[in-house]
Amino acid sequence: MKQFLSRSSSLTTLQRRFAHLNILRNSSFATLTDKDITQFESLLGPNGILTGDAVEPHNSDWTKKYHGHSKLVLKPKTTEEVSAILRICDDKRLAIVPQGGNTGLVGGSQPVFDEIVLNFSRMNQIIDFDESYGIITCEAGCILQDLHTYLNAKGYLMPLDLGAKGSCQIGGNLATNAGGIHFIKYNSLHANCVGLEAVVPGGRVLDNITTLRKDNTGYDLKHLFIGAEGTLGAITKCAILCPPLPKFRHLCLVSCRSFEQVLKILRSAKHELSDILQAVEFMDGNAMETTLSQLNFKNPFESRLYPFYALVEVASNREGTETPDRLYELLGSADDLIIEGVVAQDETQLSHIWQIREEIASAYIKRGYTLKYDLSLAPEHFYKIVDDTRDVISRSPTFTANEKHSIAVTGYGHIGDGNVHLNVCIPGYDDHDLQDRLSGLVDGYVFEYVRKARGSVSAEHGVGLQKAQYLNYSKSENMIHYMKEIKRVFDPHGIMNPYKVLPDAK
């Protein structure tokens, strides 16, 4: 038998970064053996597994916050292989974590201890595009950008668009119910996923792949898997309703002195432009400044920086001046709210402005260790939580004056949907003591604020590992009771993505 596991790879150490979460490895799970690995290799072939150093990229996330200890990555090519894997794992009590593009922000797709990683990169086939309804059917490992490229050539686009589109996979998008910049126009994946295939522990395949637009036969189980973050089963295929590609897009970026002015522009845009409104996004001055400086982007307003920015995009299928005229009319009527505005004059300018907005997350990660909060809040709380968090840090005796000076607090996000991304960033990744003190203060403060404001502690990123202990801040005891019952139905041994979402479901 081949030796895959070195003797030194013991699993006794709970990694430092999760110490405050008090997670213990579930002792009912088996520990992977060479015999197990041989069995998986004979199932998937030598290209179907990764061991040793090749596993490492799958143990960590791109924000450098989550680090697992998996010894094995499985790369199935078919639903049947996923089914066989989940039958073996369930039989042997081997825990497993499905991982898409690994672009999540809440530790949902990394192993915590020695869970096997279920990787979908070899399940990346587009199966069909149904022109009569605009429905694409594909495997879970398709990269979102690849789906956009394929659809654009046919005059369609994916209803979902987000900064990580070059790496994230549609299966992961579905598992986390990702939102993104076009949510205001095209709604959620619950709205646009018309068919789904998933495999559950024990290996049963739930085949609900269909291109029917309407199907009211029994409970719509696919919605359970959308947003379950791989804790109920693994999504293997999907059918997504795709809107026609708007032929003409017009984008403006405006700057404002106060957040209230941004809100007024938002209200006007929703009211006046609703039928052509494609996106309304927000960023504060810190987000703009950090993105420009970290990524060397050109400032659309030359060297001038402002406290608040809003992006408004409209689109239509019709050439002519009506659509841009309506955008200009909105800007004209909001003249007293806007310090300065630009309207993209061509695709290059449009892409440049979008790039600034979409790369904010990357810019902060480049700057250093970043606490990331993804919150749904009513308009009156949307930016107040950013101001208040900044205030709490500046008044805290926990930090030195220099430390306070180095901590950046920013708010940006999908203001049209009430979804703010609050980021708190310290330069570099080495000061673990400061990282712990910062998260110790801010985590509790932010989640408690959201609970009181009746918001959601996860608007679009999911719960993952980060927010599992805060689930009851947004969901009632009765709701959580039934979530646990449903977890038990699909995953009685708790092997699917353990420690996440409902850590004490067993």
Added chain:
Amino acid sequence: MKQFLSRSSSLTTLQRRFAHLNILRNSSFATLTDKDITQFESLLGPNGILTGDAVEPHNSDWTKKYHGHSKLVLKPKTTEEVSAILRICDDKRLAIVPQGGNTGLVGGSQPVFDEIVLNFSRMNQIIDFDESYGIITCEAGCILQDLHTYLNAKGYLMPLDLGAKGSCQIGGNLATNAGGIHFIKYNSLHANCVGLEAVVPGGRVLDNITTLRKDNTGYDLKHLFIGAEGTLGAITKCAILCPPLPKFRHLCLVSCRSFEQVLKILRSAKHELSDILQAVEFMDGNAMETTLSQLNFKNPFESRLYPFYALVEVASNREGTETPDRLYELLGSADDLIIEGVVAQDETQLSHIWQIREEIASAYIKRGYTLKYDLSLAPEHFYKIVDDTRDVISRSPTFTANEKHSIAVTGYGHIGDGNVHLNVCIPGYDDHDLQDRLSGLVDGYVFEYVRKARGSVSAEHGVGLQKAQYLNYSKSENMIHYMKEIKRVFDPHGIMNPYKVLPDAK
């Protein structure tokens, strides 16, 4: 103690109309006693219950196909009362059927035997309208038309519109995941219901009422209740995302010689008008003729009748000629496909044309006993099933020549979403023998056709009693297995709307 139940009201007879379904009353259910009724009366007050003759309208449906034997209607006013009712019913094993406006078509909201009827007509309050996202929060008993009227005054509309809107209730719409004429524009209730409150057997309240647009904290349980037809619990409140009311609507009705010509117009409309397309509906010549004659409507084409008709509606918020021009352009480019067309010149004409389409179902029910099938099918099967059903009947030795002549077979529906309503109608309601022979032939033929064509036996009406035995024609064994498991989680004693959707779930 008051005497509510007469001694003669025994429950030994299974009503004739369900004889072919072979349903037996579940013997684990208790039989209602006067003591039970007194308990409910003391809970809800004298206006909170109906007994005796007042129950009868709740025992039958408007198509005169389903007749139950309930002795008691409960009319709670609050969620707390619903909770108390479902605690009592679960404790005593009293079966109960939630009933909204009782406008369903599949026997989903009528009792089969002596189930208590849970009526929502006193829970009809609009709780809130959130202008920032256009979200209405209301109780389950609100009538759809009332919600439209309330919202229209604020410049919004419900995303759902259907012929029964004057009677149907939003709770029933959600429980059946009703589709309707604007599905192509605004998508399903899974897409538009952002918050839901439901009460499950035992009385637990699942409060997920929220006006947040995004909330990814845990499994999205509300989707289980949307389309569960009251078999998991009773929906008590909801929050629905409402689109702005399009200010200007333009509607055309065209007639065609062949169904293929209708399909070509549909494809052009979807391709050219996608951003302004509000509805694409279809009806055949028999539907037009029957509706005009039964309801004395004026023929938009004077006395001329054609084999096929399509309605195309576009809408925008912008006055001016662009939107109607695009509709006229479409009609111009489809000139060789159209025999004759009319464009509504004002609101009266627009309403008149819509009324014809929306009253087809009523017209057939007025004509007589109607088998109603609500199917999702690919375009190539959409009308073929109508032709084939007509053919099967005409070739069948089961019917006399006179009977064949009296049977009307029609197809109409939401062609933009692939949803055909196949109706088979015989004049009057008295010939029970012919009714049985007809359903005996057509039920099996139609559902088998749909199974082979990989369609859905229920596009938007639900499963109810009518299609419970055909669920496996559209859903796999594994899917049905987990549906039953979920039924068991929420309703372990099977008291919620028994005999429907998953009749052997216990």
